[in-house]
Amino acid sequence: MNRREFSKNSVLLGVGALTGFPKSSQARVQNESGDYYDEPAKRLPIRKFDVVVAGAGTGGVVAALAAARQGAKTMLIERKGYAGGTVTEGGTALHSFYNLWKAFPGAKKRQVVRGIASEIVDRMIAIGACSGHAEMVRGYDYDSVCTAIDTEMYKLVTMQMLDEAGVFIAVNTLLTGAIMDGKRIRGAIVESRSGREAIYAGAFVDCSAYGDLAAFAGADYKVPNDYACCNSIGLANVDLDGYVAHLEEHGGSNQLAYGIRSGEPGKVVRFNGGLGGEFSAEARKIGMSSMITTVQDNYLMFVKCNFKVPGSVINRDDMAKAELEVRKRQAKAAELFRKYVPGCKKAFIARTSPTLNIRRGRLITCDYDVTHEDVIEGRHFDDDIMAYGFHDSAPRYQIKNGGTYGIPYRALLAAGTENLFCAGMMITSDHRPHMSTRNTVACMGQGQGAGTAAALCAKKNCGSRDLRYNDLREALVKAGVYFES
Numbered sequence: 326m327n328r329r330e331f332s333k334n335s336v337l338l339g340v341g342a343l344t345g346f347p348k349s350s351q352a353r354v355q356n357e358s359g360d361y362y363d364e365p366a367k368r369l370p371i372r373k374f375d376v377v378v379a380g381a382g383t384g385g386v387v388a389a390l391a392a393a394r395q396g397a398k399t400m401l402i403e404r405k406g407y408a409g410g411t412v413t414e415g416g417t418a419l420h421s422f423y424n425l426w427k428a429f430p431g432a433k434k435r436q437v438v439r440g441i442a443s444e445i446v447d448r449m450i451a452i453g454a455c456s457g458h459a460e461m462v463r464g465y466d467y468d469s470v471c472t473a474i475d476t477e478m479y480k481l482v483t484m485q486m487l488d489e490a491g492v493f494i495a496v497n498t499l500l501t502g503a504i505m506d507g508k509r510i511r512g513a514i515v516e517s518r519s520g521r522e523a524i525y526a527g528a529f530v531d532c533s534a535y536g537d538l539a540a541f542a543g544a545d546y547k548v549p550n551d552y553a554c555c556n557s558i559g560l561a562n563v564d565l566d567g568y569v570a571h572l573e574e575h576g577g578s579n580q581l582a583y584g585i586r587s588g589e590p591g592k593v594v595r596f597n598g599g600l601g602g603e604f605s606a607e608a609r610k611i612g613m614s615s616m617i618t619t620v621q622d623n624y625l626m627f628v629k630c631n632f633k634v635p636g637s638v639i640n641r642d643d644m645a646k647a648e649l650e651v652r653k654r655q656a657k658a659a660e661l662f663r664k665y666v667p668g669c670k671k672a673f674i675a676r677t678s679p680t681l682n683i684r685r686g687r688l689i690t691c692d693y694d695v696t697h698e699d700v701i702e703g704r705h706f707d708d709d710i711m712a713y714g715f716h717d718s719a720p721r722y723q724i725k726n727g728g729t730y731g732i733p734y735r736a737l738l739a740a741g742t743e744n745l746f747c748a749g750m751m752i753t754s755d756h757r758p759h760m761s762t763r764n765t766v767a768c769m770g771q772g773q774g775a776g777t778a779a780a781l782c783a784k785k786n787c788g789s790r791d792l793r794y795n796d797l798r799e800a801l802v803k804a805g806v807y808f809e810s
């Protein structure tokens with residue numbers, strides 16, 4: 326892709342835009358002794374789109390691609406400078422494109438999440454930035470495959486795909502408000518170095534993880550704070566094979582998969598296991614888990630230090646304390662590796678996330694709430710938008726017979742709003758099914774459902790509840806989405 330092609334498609338905000346802030350960016354000082362400052366009203370420039378997606382993360386990238394591919398003029402708003410979200414910052418592997426066939430003798434191996442999510446991974450595999458769908462040889466009652474990615478290349482690949490699809494990518498842009506017309510969102514308000522703007526559209530998708538757009542639009546929400554936060558680190562200069570060999574010698578790793586690593590097949594790409602003794606005792610104190618994936622030699626992609634935020638994950642000051650605490654834990658984690666893990670004497674932190682990663686922010690009330698029984702019984706609905714077969718609490722909870730359950734369209738509709746779809750970790754109230762629906766590949770599938778529906782609604786100028794399900798289903802099937810139970 327050359328420079329001209331790139332700028333033709335995605336008008337990255339800031340390039341050739343304003344040369345200085347308008348006078349309206351300055352406000353006059355008022356009574357300094359009071360407790361409040363009355364901010365003067367501002368005149369905002371309006372940009373118009375068919376679909377606006379908030380958050381270029383796991384679900385948002387796919388939602389924007391899906392909407393744009395339906396022909397919708399689509400804007401994607403992202404506060405960071407890149408796409409990919411928690412996929413690139415938090416986890417271990419992409420859970421999961423497959424059903425749990427290995428745990429159920431007789432169950433057929435099936436790729437149950439296809440469509441755009443699968444296309445992204447295929448592009449990653451093609452450039453050597455993914456382990457492939459590596460079959461688990463140990464720990465397969467948890468997941469039957471390990472699909473690990475190079476986090477930095479994921480940022481590039483997803484942004485390139487968005488650009489190719491003609492999505493207007495507004496990175497380094499914070500969504501700060503909603504303009505309401507009754508229960509209908511008319512516009513989103515954004516802030517960037519190019520100023521404050523009003524973004525109008527026919528349909529909106531909230532993929533911000535925190536449910537920011539839904540909250541601004543007045544949707545009902547809770548903040549369960551039922552998970553620990555984390556900022557996982559990439560640890561470089563480690564002797565992976567030495568570490569694995571040591572684990573094998575001392576009781577072994579209870580998870581193991583061989584896939585493509587540094588371009589070579591048949592290499593360990595996933596393992597799990599502490600060293601016991603002092604290492605494990607110290608690791609516990611900093612919430613460090615030792616489940617590890619990688620697609621590069623001498624590199625551990627995700628070493629996680631978990632921390633349960635006292636207070637609220639949507640409170641700035643609580644999170645500021647947590648950011649500091651987790652960074653201390655990360656430094657300690659690297660120290661423990663250097664001290665105890667064979668071949669890691671010179672290990673160092675090569676990557677951290679710019680902000681803490683949450684496992685749940687706001688829980689947005691939607692028309693339907695996926696239940697524990699829906700998931701483990703493998704239920705499907707008349708308005709499914711995808712099928713999914715992974716549970717992060719396996720083997721305790723698994724989907725019946727290694728099959729799939731469906732996520733219904735209704736589960737994406739923010740209650741009390743007319744044109745707002747939600748996708749990703751912000752849906753599903755019960756912690757148990759949330760341990761399934763919040764996983765990356767489920768969020769990507771939800772993104773495809775939500776983005777496609779938003780584009781169809783914008784095209785037909787109808788509300789989210791007036792869309793004919795058959796039209797949505799037809800579009801999803803055409804785009805390769807899988808629905809089998």
Ligand SMILES: Cc1cc2nc3c(=O)[nH]c(=O)nc-3n(C[C@H](O)[C@H](O)[C@H](O)COP(=O)(O)OP(=O)(O)OC[C@H]3O[C@@H](n4cnc5c(N)ncnc54)[C@H](O)[C@@H]3O)c2cc1C
Nearest residue numbers: 380382383384404410411415416417418420500749750765
């Ligand atoms: C530590 C950790 C480990 C995990 N491990 C795994 C794992 O191994 N496998 C797995 O499948 N899943 C794992 N998960 C779960 C999974 O990664 C997440 O649930 C999923 O990626 C969430 O996707 P999302 O689209 O909801 O949000 P995200 O991917 O977080 O995307 C949200 C995006 O919105 C942006 N945003 C937020 N607010 C605004 C705003 N106001 N304006 C503009 N942009 C905004 C954010 O910057 C972000 O890019 C893990 C999660 C965590 C935190």
